[in-house]
Amino acid sequence: MDRRFTAGEQAFRDEVRDFLKAELDPALADKVRLHQGLTKAEMEGWHARLNARGWLSGNWPERFGGGGWTPIQRHIFEEESALAHAPRIVPFGIAMLGPVLQDFGSKAQQDHWLPRILSGQDWWCQGYSEPGSGSDLASLRTRARREGDHYVVNGQKTWTTLGHYANMIFCLVRSSTEGKKQKGISFLLIDMKSPGVSVRPIVLLDGTAEVNEVFFDAVKVPIGNLVGQENDGWTCAKYLLTHERTNIAGVGFATAALDNLRRVARGQVHRGRPLS
Numbered sequence: 001m002d003r004r005f006t007a008g009e010q011a012f013r014d015e016v017r018d019f020l021k022a023e024l025d026p027a028l029a030d031k032v033r034l035h036q037g038l039t040k041a042e043m044e045g046w047h048a049r050l051n052a053r054g055w056l057s058g059n060w061p062e063r064f065g066g067g068g069w070t071p072i073q074r075h076i077f078e079e080e081s082a083l084a085h086a087p088r089i090v091p092f093g094i095a096m097l098g099p100v101l102q103d104f105g106s107k108a109q110q111d112h113w114l115p116r117i118l119s120g121q122d123w124w125c126q127g128y129s130e131p132g133s134g135s136d137l138a139s140l141r142t143r144a145r146r147e148g149d150h151y152v153v154n155g156q157k158t159w160t161t162l163g164h165y166a167n168m169i170f171c172l173v174r175s176s177t178e179g180k181k182q183k184g185i186s187f188l189l190i191d192m193k194s195p196g197v198s199v200r201p202i203v204l205l206d207g208t209a210e211v212n213e214v215f216f217d218a219v220k221v222p223i224g225n226l227v228g229q230e231n232d233g234w235t236c237a238k239y240l241l242t243h244e245r246t247n248i249a250g251v252g253f254a255t256a257a258l259d260n261l262r263r264v265a266r267g268q269v270h271r272g273r274p275l276s
């Protein structure tokens with residue numbers, strides 16, 4: 001197996017480097033390098049720059065406005081981004097919901113939601129975990145009852161990352177209690193501004209509050225916001241998780257971190273800066 005990069009891949013790496021040099025504000029890179037929390041505006045700003053270059057959705061297929069990147073291109077982009085201390089792309093819309101809508105959404109859902117992810121019009125968060133339903137996710141109890149042309153949702157989600165910034169949440173809800181527990185789950189898109197939705201921050205040991213609890217009290221959700229089939233949301237949920245986990249793995253970022261560690265060990269660098 002030939003593990004060398006092709007000339008085209010090297011050229012892509014140069015393109016990414018040039019872009020980062022031109023577009024990444026050194027003050028923002030410094031915040032990332034020092035692991036300081038970014039503001040919502042800083043995250044949105046970086047998304048907008050990537051989107052203008054067509055690289056926010058590099059991993060999406062071209063027919064959905066993506067770059068159609070190969071896994072090698074994706075790796076190169078991540079590695080160079082990490083070496084330059086660029087912010088990571090907030091994954092909820094781009095890396096999680098986007099692929100689900102592309103595979104399971106209706107044409108109307110794709111046409112409506114996908115462009116809004118790219119433009120930043122919608123900030124998504126993930127409503128999977130519940131108190132008591134983490135590893136055993138299929139035991140979730142947030143209930144969706146069908147009433148005419150909408151669902152009525154009651155329950156609670158937890159550990160909702162950046163939920164306080166989001167205007168939309170994709171949620172796993174229990175739409176049936178019959179049969180195997182995985183069979184009665186549906187995948188719903190819920191507007192966080194709907195009456196009955198409330199968000200409460202969870203303050204962590206370091207004093208920050210990046211994760212939240214989200215409560216649903218008789219929240220009305222149009223049936224048009226159901227993705228896939230009713231009671232078959234588990235299929236969407238698992239598909240999303242394959243994208244979530246490969247994204248979280250951050251191989252490019254881990255490679256760059258290891259590289260940095262090697263240079264620290266050799267005394268060449270400290271906190272991402274050459275030793276003077």
Ligand SMILES: Cc1cc2nc3c(=O)[nH]c(=O)nc-3n(C[C@H](O)[C@H](O)[C@H](O)COP(=O)(O)OP(=O)(O)OC[C@H]3O[C@@H](n4cnc5c(N)ncnc54)[C@H](O)[C@@H]3O)c2cc1C
Nearest residue numbers: 125126127128129132133134135136158159160161162211
């Ligand atoms: C920083 C952070 C951000 C998160 N963001 C989100 C988010 O945005 N949206 C969202 O939905 N969720 C989010 N989560 C939740 C995350 O996905 C859950 O933490 C995860 O599913 C595990 O659930 P739990 O924390 O309830 O742990 P538990 O399920 O209680 O597990 C605790 C420990 O017990 C072990 N364990 C559990 N069951 C068994 C078993 N049967 N046998 C042996 N060992 C077992 C587990 O491996 C684990 O080590 C986030 C979590 C973190 C830490």
